[in-house]
Amino acid sequence: MPADATTFAPLVLSDRINAMQESQTIAMAKKARALAAEGVDVISLSFGEPDFQTPQYIKDAAKKALDEGYTFYTPVPGYPELRQAICDKFERDNQLSYAPENIVVSTGAKQALANAVLSLVNPGDEVIVFAPYWVSYEEMVKLAEGTTITLMGTLENDFKVTAQELEAAITPRTRLIMYSSPCNPTGSVFSRAELGAIAEVVARHPQVHVLADEIYEYINFVGEHASLAQFAAVKDRVITVNGFSKGYAMTGWRVGYLAARKEIAAACEKMQSQITSATCSIAQRAALAALQGGRSSADEMVAAYRRRRDLVLELVKDIPGFRTPTPSGAFYIFPDVTGYFGKATPTGEVISSAADLALFMLNDAHVAAVDGGAFGAPNCIRFSTAAADEKLREAFIRIKNSLTKLQ
Structure with a gap:
């Protein structure tokens, strides 16, 4: 050599x-x-x-934010005014009452989901994932060293898992349930009655939390959007994830958020503080404008x-x-x-x-x-x-x- x-x-x-x-x-x-x-x-x-394209008023807000000097670090869970606007959105659209301490803004809904999984799941914990599921759910559970229990909805039921099927899948090791509605990839939407039945099951298992992915909330062809957190018996055990990429055509801006009881939100903030800290200050100001601009x-x-x-x-x-x-x-x-x-x-x-x-x-x-x-x-x-x-x-x-x- x-x-x-x-x-x-x-x-x-x-x-x-x-x-x-x-x-x-x-x-x-x-x-x-x-x-x-x-x-x-x-x-x-x-x-x-x-x-x-992202609506022009949102782009204009980003330009204005640059001119006004929003170029510094922000609080890890997001600007207070953005978190308040998200609370207002939950009150307006979902009849859910949250305070800013319940909200964590992240670099896309994907990070919000990962924060929640990593904050709740220990090695060996079982995570029930409604299938068909978004591609990253199972990989997030792997990262947390949990065990994925896949629960497949039937084509005849529009791929939706039923409350009875969920009840049969829960064990003493079940820690978390994950699903999306409207669903990626199927486009299925859980009705209020279907979620109410699921809430009754979850209420009987106090060790179980639910991660509800509602990123497609606004893209709904059947009318009212129902959220699992609207059922009082389980609200404190539901982590609702949403964001701006789909409803506001803001995929590249990378802004998502979650709403949860304050102890879970604090845990997600702690997790995020060691991985990315806060998301982009300019994107947050654009997201604030998006919410203030309504749903038109x-x-x-x-x-x-x-x-x-x-x-x-x-x-x-x-x-x-x-x-x-x-x-x-x-x-x-x-x-x-x-x-x-x-x-x-x-x-x-x-x-x-x-x-x-x-x-x-x-x-x-x-x-x-x-x-x-x-x-x-x-x-x-x-x-x-x-x-x-x-x-x-x-x-x-x-x-x-x-x-x-x-x-």
């Missing part, structure tokens, strides 16, 4: 990171970008991102999402083998695609899973979607409908033509 040669010990990463999966929505987006970089015309329906911009986007949902549901009627419930919220469709399992591509590869089918559609139709295995539902594929009408039409025409090649 030459005298100047340097040797290195083999790199050993932590068990924690080795056990964690990459977000499959991000992984599919990477594949789509790689194809696009080769000059392929890829239509991406993989990301859950509004295609609308969100309502305009919802009208477009409803139209796109109906368009896509009409298009998929012409695709045999897709079993597609009608989403009640969010901006996805989540068809069961098992009708294509066992079929072969023109080059002889057998489609044995939704992952195989999603990859075939990417390579043949040049449409990116995310297989349902990432959401705990390996028989399904998630398509985002947060794209322009003409893109959606073209995408599903391509998909229909490609799927006719499977024999």
Whole structure:
């Protein structure tokens, strides 16, 4: 070996990171970008991102914040006036009374969820996750060294878990329940009656807390949004997470929040103080303006999402083998695609899973979607409908033509 040669010990990463999966929505987006970089015309329906610009009044508030010198650290849980505005929002929209001490503003709703999981779950604790679920829930539980108990809703019940199913899954080791409504990836929405039945179950198990992800609250096609925290018997054991990315088209601003009893909020603040501290001061001022501006911009986007949902549901009627419930919220469709399992591509590869089918559609139709295995539902594929009408039409025409090649 030459005298100047340097040797290195083999790199050993932590068990924690080795056990964690990459977000499959991000992984599919990477594949789509790689194809696009080769000059392929890829239509991406993989990301859950509004295609609308952030409303101008919110952008103007950010510019004003810069001019007014909001460029310093903020309190870890967020500006007091933003937390108060979030309390006002809960009172107005959800009939829930909170004080600023109950609110923690984070760098996106994802951090709020992670803060809560890491603050409540000990190694070995069981976390019941309603499936299909958002891709990061299970990985957050892994990070906390908890045990995920997946509870799958049936397609016949719009993928919603029932109170009876929940009751049967709770054990003395159950610490936390996680779900979203409106749901990513299914678009299902729990009614007030359904949540009331779930609240009755939770009330009988005082060691159990609930993490309710309501990031799609404003994108609701069935009217009233119900929150589990509205049921007094369980309010102190519900952590409600929300944010600005979906309802206000503010994905890149990275502002989310949670509301919880003050001891849980303080724990989440403590966790956040050692990881990121407060989120961006400018983004917080923009978020404050968003809340002060009301819901009119969100309502305009919802009208477009409803139209796109109906368009896509009409298009998929012409695709045999897709079993597609009608989403009640969010901006996805989540068809069961098992009708294509066992079929072969023109080059002889057998489609044995939704992952195989999603990859075939990417390579043949040049449409990116995310297989349902990432959401705990390996028989399904998630398509985002947060794209322009003409893109959606073209995408599903391509998909229909490609799927006719499977024999």
